[in-house]
Amino acid sequence: MALTGIIAKNGAHNSYDRWHIARSAAKEMKKISNGTKKTKGVTWHPELADKVSRMRNHLYWSMEHCNGDETTLKRNLDTAIDHFQMRHDGCDASSVCRQPGYIPDFIVLQDPAAVRLLTKFVHTSAIYRRPADYIYGRDTYLVESYNNVMLLYIDKRIHYGNQTYEMRRNLASSIGTNMCHVATRLCGVVDTGIRKARQRKETLCAKDFHVRNQDMGRAAVSNFLRRD
Secondary structure, eight states: OOHHHHHHHTTOOOOOBHHHHHHHHHHHHHHTTOOOSTTBTTTBOGGGTTOHHHHHHHHHHHHHTSTTOHHHHHHHHHHHHHHTTTOOTTSOTTSGGGSTTOOOSSOOOOSHHHHHHHHHHHHHSHHHHOGGGTTTOBOOHHHHHHHHHHHHHSOTTSOOOHHHHHHHHHHHHHTGGGBOOOEEEEEOOOOOSOGGGGSOEEEEOOOOOOBSOHHHHHHHHHHHHTOO
């Protein structure tokens, strides 16, 4: 039995993270946004060429604003199909597309073949078919970041004694989360007329491994060195 089946059998609710499903959905979206001349209008359409990143962002938004409801999540996903056809009745009231005089910055879907491909993409996606697994919009980046910090102190290829292992584990927990590695500034990009090129990018400083709270590191070590 698959792991998800075991979880459901024991009464627990399964929930997948947003990043992986959005990443895989973007890959599938690329398949219908470009292709050969022979399959144009059949397996892909040029009107969908600028929709890959937009659909990925819409997936994030749909999961974040479904309020834990499966029907709301599916309805949020469906709004993208109408939105790209300039039908905004179902869009969120706070969206800029609901404002008077809205001018789209994307290719409006006019060909029924493009609408058909986008509709098929939305309705066959894992989020749409199994909304219960995504209604909570879980993220795993905090756990993954913690695992990366743990590997700085506990190498998988080295066997540590119990006391040393416990000390290194506590060092990772107390010091690793206080490393100085933050965004120093946001730099702009020259406006080339392309929407994505106008987005700001973070410039990060190099890791210097300086601890913000030296007392935490000292306490983590001394608690074990002073044991009898």
